[in-house]
Amino acid sequence: MGHKFLKSGSTTETANTPRVDVSAIVKGVIDEIRLTGDDAVRKYSDKYDKWAPQSFKLTQEEILAAIAACPNQTIDDIKQVQANVKAFAAAQRNSIRDFELEIRPGVFLGQKNVPIDCVGAYIPGGRYPLLASAHMTILTAKVAGVRHVVGCTPPIAGKIPNATVAAMHLAGADEIFILGGVQAVVAMAVGTQTIRKVDFIAGPGNAFVAEGKRQLFGEIGIDLFAGPTEILLVADETADPFTIATDILSQAEHGPDSPAVIITTSEVVGQKSIEIIDELLKNLSTGSIAGVSWDAFGEVIVVDSLAEAWKLADEYASEHVQVFTKRPRDALENMSAYGALFLGEKTCVSYGDKVIGTNHVLPTRKAARYTGGLWVGKFLRTVTYQEVKSSEASGELGRLCGRAARAENFEGHARSGDLRAQKYLSDKVAWIQDYQELGNGTKARL
Known part of the structure; x- marks a missing residue:
């Protein structure tokens, strides 16, 4: 057994990214917005996006105008x-249900799934208007039952991104702000004079947005600690190198730091895929970005068997895993660490990104080892309740609680149990007897 690298990444550092202290910059933005609210938001929006309107929030008339400015086909596609x-x-x-269980006579335990009250959705813009993120965040929150969703998206070249606004509105956003970057995330997280504080923020973004969510986590909930887009493709000798090359570049174009990995049992397939990728890059409109990513973070690895391929793929724990093998569903039994699986040549990551219906907000940087992606359950709080209706059961639990708590030296906990044991089973508990003898009227209440 062994691995053979037909191509390795040229660097493990983020390509073509200035070395700036992202953490310190974000902390400064958070501190200033906490202090001055909308004034700081406007300052940073003007600085980073050249955008400082009188109001960042769109009126209903402006939303309808944005929708009207979109081609009918775009609106129809968004709806589909x-x-x-x-x-x-x-x-x-x-698939998520509430339940109540009588675990013993007279003792009832229950579970409820309660929607988060107010959610912030960040819809990226900048290089691309990622209107699909509106579906994934806003619509999923609304299906979960979230009462109020605040959506933020940046302007594009100083203009309102009409299609993104249309997607946000049709997804069910209750408020839409044309506001981008870390300043949008911070404004939603801490609240300002015009932007309400939310309980949870979902949605992808650049390094500053991701760092803002990281620093604010705990004060608010977040969906994921998101990094650059990742793709890993597992292929055997039946895979088509042209399709592999096309799909690898579909994700490499996300940014100059997107890992793109091919693991194959066929050296011929691996080598041919490299050759085609190099050719396709020459005429790809986003080739200047995808090429940097492929050069810096692209890998092609030949392995001896599919068993080894599954094992190695799990070690990468990639965000997106495509499976181009004779029996693609074998991956369901043999892999466990991935954000989402795309099974067979007929299924590409781009479908998941844009149209198929599963959520595209997924774990990166090996986070798939401990979490899945954004889903309805992220917008729900699973809470529990309990009720003891039987006097006898309460007394028995009281005896058990007294013993269990004293084993941990929690005398106060033990006494809550003792009290029920005396009330409902007529146990004689020394500390209660002593208290009653003080003649303070407690005896009558007991």
């Missing part, structure tokens, strides 16, 4: 994609 996302999210919600 959102129908897919909604159907899958609704199935997820239906």
Whole structure:
């Protein structure tokens, strides 16, 4: 057994990214917005996006104007994609149930799934208007039952991104702000004079957005600690190198630091995929970005067997895993660490990113080892309740609680149990007897 690298990444550092102290910059933005609210938000929006309108919040008239400015086909496509996302999210919600269990006579335990009250959704812009993120965050939150969703998205070249606004509105956003970057995340997290404080923030973004979410986590909930987009493709000798190359570049174009890995049992498939990628880059409109990513973070690895391929793929724990093998569903039995699986040549990551209905907010940087991606359940708080209706059961639990608590030296806990044991089983408990003898009227109440 062994691995053979046909191509390795040229660096483990983020390519072409200035060495700036992202953490310190973000902390400064957070501190200033906490202090001065909207004034600081406007300052940073003007600085980073050249955008400082009188109000960042769109009126209903402005939202309708943005929708009207979109081609009819775009609106129809948004609605079709959102129908897919909604159907899958609704199935997820239906899989989560409340229940009540009588674990012993007279003792009832229950579980409820309660939606978060107010959620902030960050919809990236900048290089690309990622209107699909509106479906994944806003619509999924609404299917979960979230009462109020605040959506923020940046301007693009100083203009309102009409299609993104349309997607946000049709997904069910209750408020839409044309506001981007870390300043949007911070404003939603801490609240300002015009932007309400939310309880939870979802949505991908650049390094500053991700760092803002990281620093604010705990004060608010977040979906994921997101890094650059990742793709890993497992292929055997039956895979088509042209399809592999096309799909690898579909994700490499996300940014100059997107890992793109091919693990294959066929050296011929691996070598041919490299050759085609190099050719396709010459005529790809986003080739200047995808090429940097492929050069710096692209890998092609030949392994001896599919068993070894599955094992190695799990070690990468990639965000997106495509499976181009004779029996792609074998991955369901042999892999466990991934954000999402895309099974077979007919299924590409781009479908998951844009149209198929599963959520595209997924774990990166090996986070798939401990979490899945954004889903309806992220917007729910699973809470529990309990009720003891039987006097006898309460007394028995009181005896058990007294013993268990004293084993941990928690005398106060033990006494809560003792009290029920005396009340409902007529136990004689020394400390209660002593208290009653003080003649303070407690005896009558007991």
